Amino acid sequence: xxxxQEKIAKLFPQATFEEADVLTINIADAQLHDLAATLxxxxxxxxxxxxxxxxxxxxxxxxxxxxxxSTTHGTTVSIKVTTADRDNxxxxxxxxxxxxxxxxxxxxxxxxxxxxxxxxxxxRLFLSVDWVGYPxxxxxxANPELNPVSIENERQLDTTDMWLEGPNGKIEKKTRPxxxxxxxxxxxxxxxxxxxxxxxxxxxxxxxTIKKIDVYMGYIHRGVxxxxxxxxxxxxxxxxxxxxxxxxxxxxxxxxxxxxxAAGIEVPKRAQYIRVIMDELSRIxxxxxxxxxxxxxxxxxxxLFYTLRVREQILDIxxxxxxxxxxxxxxxxxxxxxxxxxxxxxxxxxxxxVVPKNIKEYNKIFTGNVIAKGRMNGIGVLSREDAISYxxxxxxxxxSGWACDVRxxxxxxxxPELNFEQVIMTEGDSMARFKxxxxxxxxxxxxxxxxxxxxxxxxICAKVPKVLKLPVGHWYQVVEGxxxxxxxxxxxxxxxxPYRLKIAPPCLPLAGVVDHITEGQKIADLITIGGxxxxxxPDMDR
Amino acid sequence: xxxxxxxxxxxxxxxxxELQDSGANVLVGSLDKLINWGRSNSLWPLTFATxxxxxxxxxxxxxxxxxxxxxxxxxxxxxxxxxxxxxAGTIVNRMAPVLxxxxxxxxEPKYVIACGSCAISGGPFxxxxxxxxxxxxxxxxxxxxxxxxxxxxAMIYGIMQLSRKIKVERFFGGRNRQERxxxxxxxxxxx
Numbered sequence: 001x002x003x004x005q006e007k008i009a010k011l012f013p014q015a016t017f018e019e020a021d022v023l024t025i026n027i028a029d030a031q032l033h034d035l036a037a038t039l040x041x042x043x044x045x046x047x048x049x050x051x052x053x054x055x056x057x058x059x060x061x062x063x064x065x066x067x068x069x070s071t072t073h074g075t076t077v078s079i080k081v082t083t084a085d086r087d088n089x090x091x092x093x094x095x096x097x098x099x100x101x102x103x104x105x106x107x108x109x110x111x112x113x114x115x116x117x118x119x120x121x122x123x124r125l126f127l128s129v130d131w132v133g134y135p136x137x138x139x140x141x142a143n144p145e146l147n148p149v150s151i152e153n154e155r156q157l158d159t160t161d162m163w164l165e166g167p168n169g170k171i172e173k174k175t176r177p178x179x180x181x182x183x184x185x186x187x188x189x190x191x192x193x194x195x196x197x198x199x200x201x202x203x204x205x206x207x208x209t210i211k212k213i214d215v216y217m218g219y220i221h222r223g224v225x226x227x228x229x230x231x232x233x234x235x236x237x238x239x240x241x242x243x244x245x246x247x248x249x250x251x252x253x254x255x256x257x258x259x260x261x262a263a264g265i266e267v268p269k270r271a272q273y274i275r276v277i278m279d280e281l282s283r284i285x286x287x288x289x290x291x292x293x294x295x296x297x298x299x300x301x302x303x304l305f306y307t308l309r310v311r312e313q314i315l316d317i318x319x320x321x322x323x324x325x326x327x328x329x330x331x332x333x334x335x336x337x338x339x340x341x342x343x344x345x346x347x348x349x350x351x352x353x354v355v356p357k358n359i360k361e362y363n364k365i366f367t368g369n370v371i372a373k374g375r376m377n378g379i380g381v382l383s384r385e386d387a388i389s390y391x392x393x394x395x396x397x398x399x400s401g402w403a404c405d406v407r408x409x410x411x412x413x414x415x416p417e418l419n420f421e422q423v424i425m426t427e428g429d430s431m432a433r434f435k436x437x438x439x440x441x442x443x444x445x446x447x448x449x450x451x452x453x454x455x456x457x458x459x460i461c462a463k464v465p466k467v468l469k470l471p472v473g474h475w476y477q478v479v480e481g482x483x484x485x486x487x488x489x490x491x492x493x494x495x496x497x498p499y500r501l502k503i504a505p506p507c508l509p510l511a512g513v514v515d516h517i518t519e520g521q522k523i524a525d526l527i528t529i530g531g532x533x534x535x536x537x538p539d540m541d542r
Numbered sequence: 543x544x545x546x547x548x549x550x551x552x553x554x555x556x557x558x559x560e561l562q563d564s565g566a567n568v569l570v571g572s573l574d575k576l577i578n579w580g581r582s583n584s585l586w587p588l589t590f591a592t593x594x595x596x597x598x599x600x601x602x603x604x605x606x607x608x609x610x611x612x613x614x615x616x617x618x619x620x621x622x623x624x625x626x627x628x629x630a631g632t633i634v635n636r637m638a639p640v641l642x643x644x645x646x647x648x649x650e651p652k653y654v655i656a657c658g659s660c661a662i663s664g665g666p667f668x669x670x671x672x673x674x675x676x677x678x679x680x681x682x683x684x685x686x687x688x689x690x691x692x693x694x695x696a697m698i699y700g701i702m703q704l705s706r707k708i709k710v711e712r713f714f715g716g717r718n719r720q721e722r723x724x725x726x727x728x729x730x731x732x733x
Binding site for chain 2: 198
């Protein structure tokens, strides 16, 4: 960390540094792009993975915090940029350095109204073009009369704005069409069984070949980040169940760890073991449902019934301990809410006994099938470089050869004590993404088998005040959800409520890559590719 | 209806029978009975899910809860072929016009089930800037199924309530009324 700081200080003498759990570099906007380019391209630094861009409103200033990670060195660093201009805030874009930045910057623009100079697509992401105000600003007027719920179709634009900087430093606003003049555009979604939720693709096609896809989201944007700012820390937890509802335990785990880190709470060993077992059970259940629905998309409806058999068994185990089938709200700050059911160990062992048989069955029915092979092999290939640039994490990233499993790269809880290897494939096609998930079911089962007999006795929850008050500061936490890296950023002003809670889900980049990955493919393969990415729309929209 | 009766299925069945028997024309009444028997046992849902509740709806379709027992398994992807929408999940500002359009596209007679607390009132997201506070402002609702998400058993009960509602309807001259083309276009002008 110190070396890194020294090196950057030498190159950028104006930069100032903040020591927190992640090293923060403060820099002026004029030097942002140079700094970002250096961080990415320098051999010793090589921060090639942009984890998230956090938009911020510090009342006096608006700004962004960029979280960067190096896939070679495993280090994380953040850059903080501010602007004092609240009426017309502008920052320089980094979308030419990291492909995923394009969509992250659109999100910040939507929530805070910060314009990114040289971003080629500055439209709102989740809210409509006629939306009044920027909701995550502290002075946002939440009067529902300004933005009423209407049954009239919303106005749509076929053009996008961009603010370009000329050679003399003058900034000019320009408008360009999203599609070309004689493009044939087919609308897919938001109500379409194969988009896995309410996502919409405006697809320009040339015959059967896809030319361009404009992803249109926000059909389930619920404003969780803004809602969290009005709730106490404990009250914000339950939203984690409802983002990616398959990774409910994993996301809860992440947010609890973030608060525990901020408050300095030690979690009892027993609670840590329970959390990890629950995480891995969720992963099995999630991947089972993925296999079922994905096969159903490809026409193999029967598979759903086979895979849901295991999922139901897991939901029963969860039901007995957590009291719910889907929205568990089980992890709390300091531990878990209730102790394990007396039958828990027995039930889990029964599950572990049937998992290998089931995987064998899935492979027998589907993976080796000629039609399945024909539809998945070589379809939607994503290279390792693109996976990193587009921040495609989770099984989809690992199928492209990128070892991005947070459980290994930045281990948390009891994962360092466990013996497992990341599942990595190199093909990067739909088949690899499918196989990667099948293999991870076995991997999770193996992890559970290692610890199911070793759950220590003791407390299940540390002593935590009913209303938690965190000190002033900011913290950052990543966990491995079922679909990839789930990052959380908290800024506290010393009260009982978060000043800003940024949720960076793994599914937003997955939607951002659809245009790139489908270009030149056939329109029938859009279903194969979209399904294999396995995005959850409420997770990307929040 | 007394509150206890909601848990008492026999009382509802009795009420349904009473309503059917009283005051219906013998011939039309028997035809109604026959048609409603068919309609109430083959309700076709629209595949419509925005969030968590939709996953429980998937479970409902699978082998364990098996909604095929009741004749609801023919989930249609097109609203033109469906009988009812199960609004499973949060409806936000951007989705509201889409839901309305889907409802308009359903063929009469059509029904709506508000499934889960988000569809009923906005649920945990009620205070959000971008969430509809209940879908009854957007589409008329026939049955409310509370829960977050409702268990598949609750969904089964909810759709059974809808079946019962259909059983007491008068198909002829009632629910399935015919609108004259001229009248229809007077209310819905083509521009």
